[in-house]
Amino acid sequence: MNRHFDLRQFWVLTVMHFKELIREPAVLFWGIVFPVLMSLGLGIAFSKTADSQRNIAVVDIVKGQFSHDSISAFPSIYNHFYKKSIPQKSVQFSFSIRNKKLGNTVFNFSHLSWEDAIRKLKRGEINLIVSKERETFQYYFDPANPDAQNSYMKLSQILNLKNIAELKRDENVSVLSLPGTRYVDFLIPGLTAMGIMMSIMWGLSYGIIEKRSNKLLRRMIATPMKKHYFILSLFAVRIAMNLVESVILVLFAMLVFHITIQGSIIALFAVFIAGNIAFGGLVIFVSSRTSKTETGNGLINLVVMPMMMMSGIFFSYHNFPDIVVTILKYLPLTMLADSMRSIFIEGAGLMQVSSTIIILSFSGFILFIAGLKMFKWY
């Protein structure tokens, strides 16, 4: 068998996979349109400082137990904000603190019974309950809920202030809007990394498992086809597709959100290839045996979901405990997203991301070999 013959095999398989891929309209939607829409949605949601609404219940009697020390907090909060007495029969009021830099905060207070307040809290309509005992405000909330914690911090700060006008002072706040420091700058490299993972993991596993269950793999290896050509050609087509998807996403983000790539394009391309290799190896390994799409879906979800949630694509993973962070740092998606971010927003070059490139490529290669060894063709 000569060299020319081998190239011909690889070529016909690549053309086959390519045609199969581009003739599926869903591929264009999920691969190109969907990531762009997601970046648009998230980018807009987090780039505009919208009014933040703080819905707070004010109660007189706590937990059904009447206390002689309890006094109605509602008129007293009204008085604190408006410096006048509350109109009679009023059960709710709002107060808006305007701030151009930080965005507006709107406090919505409702005068409720303890039971109603708890019901609304369970439904997520409020996240903070306030009462007043012996001239002191008491706050009831779940400290594990960051939004509730934020409401508590803001409200307690205000209620401790004599003059609310002080709140509007913001000379000491400087808004960072330099490219690279905004949320969208954090988001786009992460979304690109996640797009690579999703496309490789779902695309390749589906391509392999379906052909296995249709007995096409078995039919094809009854020809002189070199087995690894089949997988490598499938992989080559996916990388090309991923490149198009990623470039479109990044160009879109450059155009709409004015993000920039501050580091080396070559390093970015190398990281991109390394990420593809890592996930490629992983998916060959994961889908090397099963011929049932249901099992395949389960296995891919098992691998993909934890990374989607914990690799810091949407929000930083540094909020996890230190020991967990140490592990998360070495997940392939984390490594890919972190190194892409360092190129996009920190200006990293090839040297800074070389260890990531080596680890991702090497682990992908090992998994690919192992997957091919145990690969079931029929």
Place this chain on the structure above:
Amino acid sequence: MNQDIVVKVENVFKSFKTVKAVNGLSFEIKAGQFLALLGPNGAGKTTMVEMIEGIQQPDSGQIHIGGKEWKHHSKEIHQFIGLSLQETRFIDKLTVRETLNVFAGLYSLNKKRVNEVIEIVSLEEKQNAYVVNLSGGQRQRLALGISVINYPKLLLLDEPTTGLDPNARREVWHILQKMKNESNISLLLTTHYMEEAEQLCDNIIILDHGKILQEGTLDKLIEANGGKEIIEVTFKEIISGDFPILDSKLYHFDWDNTAQKLVLKLNDVDAGLKMFMAAIEQKNLKLSSFVSRKTTLDDLFISLTGRHLHE
């Protein structure tokens, strides 16, 4: 090894856990010969074919294809055989021509061969249609086209017409018959359609529980089992006990006392029937019904196993 023998299977055994799928099979296929492996589901047909295809390994025994073994000559054997599996689904959104191009490419063949194959399997009109839009018969013809693309000397077809309607089935047979007339290709076909084996094959092996029940040409098999004509008769009289006449050299019969039916098997209809009629005349028996038909492989299978092929 004799040059004319394309497949030689010698004393092959294959078991899966507790099931003996193939239990000591031996047979051979000569160049240009069409052989059918006939048997019910689970008879071991597919396992046997898969061992010839190289997909399964025999537990013991020898298989030579074109005088070669899989172990040492897989590349040569890949070039030597063409095959069609049960229910392969090709890629939906590739056209017939593109699908054939892929397989031609894997064998390093050019577009000229693709054109030839499209003509052989009569898919000229559908060559630019997506596979997903083909009928069952057209898909099977595509699979057949793929199996012959590499000019194989041996064709292995595993139930090539299962699930097809009678017309589509006949189209596949027509293509295979044409190949038989025009080339020296050999064919090993598994089927549970008697008509398919009758139409296409010179030799038939009837398998059951992984063993050969009987083998030979259709005529030989049928003659060995009593004759190629079957006549079923009933009588106006009620006959108790044994039937009152004896088998002759010209015919053989089975008497079903419960159904009061006589099944007569014979080769020479003229002489045999005259002799039989003379014999019942002598016993004063009068016919109530008379049905004459050709012996089928199903009759053969029933006489060999007591069961129908499709049971």
